Amino acid sequence: MAVPSLTLHDQTTIPQFGIGVWQVPPTDSERVVSEALELGYRHVDTAQMYGNEAGVGAAISASGLARDDVYVTTKLNNSFHEPAKARESLKRSLDELGLDQVDLFLIHWPLPTRYGGDFTATWAALIELREAGLTRSIGVSNFQPAHLDTIVQATGVVPVVNQIELHPYFDNPARPATLEHGALVQAWSPLGQGGGELTDPVITALADKHGKTPAQVVLRWHLDRGDIVFPKSTHRERLAENIDVFDFTLSDDEVTSLNALDKGEAGRTGPNPDTFDWIPN
Ligand code: A2P
Numbered sequence: 001m002a003v004p005s006l007t008l009h010d011q012t013t014i015p016q017f018g019i020g021v022w023q024v025p026p027t028d029s030e031r032v033v034s035e036a037l038e039l040g041y042r043h044v045d046t047a048q049m050y051g052n053e054a055g056v057g058a059a060i061s062a063s064g065l066a067r068d069d070v071y072v073t074t075k076l077n078n079s080f081h082e083p084a085k086a087r088e089s090l091k092r093s094l095d096e097l098g099l100d101q102v103d104l105f106l107i108h109w110p111l112p113t114r115y116g117g118d119f120t121a122t123w124a125a126l127i128e129l130r131e132a133g134l135t136r137s138i139g140v141s142n143f144q145p146a147h148l149d150t151i152v153q154a155t156g157v158v159p160v161v162n163q164i165e166l167h168p169y170f171d172n173p174a175r176p177a178t179l180e181h182g183a184l185v186q187a188w189s190p191l192g193q194g195g196g197e198l199t200d201p202v203i204t205a206l207a208d209k210h211g212k213t214p215a216q217v218v219l220r221w222h223l224d225r226g227d228i229v230f231p232k233s234t235h236r237e238r239l240a241e242n243i244d245v246f247d248f249t250l251s252d253d254e255v256t257s258l259n260a261l262d263k264g265e266a267g268r269t270g271p272n273p274d275t276f277d278w279i280p281n
Helices: 026-038 053-063 083-097 119-131 145-155 174-180 201-210 214-224 236-243 252-259
Strands: 005-007 013-015 043-045 071-076 102-107 135-141 161-165 184-188
Touching: 026 053, 026 236, 053 071, 053 083, 071 083, 083 102, 083 119, 102 119, 102 161, 119 135, 119 145, 135 145, 135 184, 145 174, 161 174, 174 184, 201 214, 201 252, 214 236, 214 252
Parallel strands: 043 071, 071 102, 102 135, 135 161, 161 184
Antiparallel strands: 005 013
């Protein structure tokens, strides 16, 4: 069964499922993305910070697929929040990826304690990059509800997505705030980084019931809630397993039973965006 597409509020469409390449080493990214494309993936989520855009670009080019058939996202690194640097850095990403335009460009982290707290100027820079045609759509990542309110109030432009840490043990409170703005939610670490969720008895019981694996149940939970997911794996058999989630659905009660696994802040595995301030050298 085909991967569904969702319509973003700027009327472009995005495949609801793809491959994420966070923590895929640069030396592996071409192989991993090539295997994913062979298996039917048509959406790749990378970032300047991951250092593997060149491998992603090489895989897309080698695939022979038409440009319009692969959705490509990259993200602004933390060192390039000043508007002029944002533009330069996107041009460099396009060179690395071998593309004239990405489908989606995100501010990777809001960094509210850096740059005088002015992530709005960075957002305004992304608006210009979209107008210049270097990216088709623009969005944000790791934005807290207050950060979303700030940029929308200042510019009137709503990001098409907010990409946030989201998995059954961490039902990120930024999710409802994102949806209220009319943006879609993208889940990063959708499998909780292969941690406790995959052996949780509620999830393994649902996996047995549906004849699926725990990872497939977790991915289905995201999809059934209407969010966008791109699990990472460097293993072909897991890439195949993860895309094999379009022949079943969870009932409303089953979704609710997974919602109840939320541990609040204790379930967060990554940094808190309110305090995260890391800038690469
Ligand atoms: P690997 O790359 O060795 O396959 P997330 O996307 O939540 O960050 O999770 C990625 C982690 O989950 C990686 O450690 C990845 O390991 C592992 N993983 C990916 N797919 C599966 C799967 N189907 N079953 C178990 N673990 C998986």
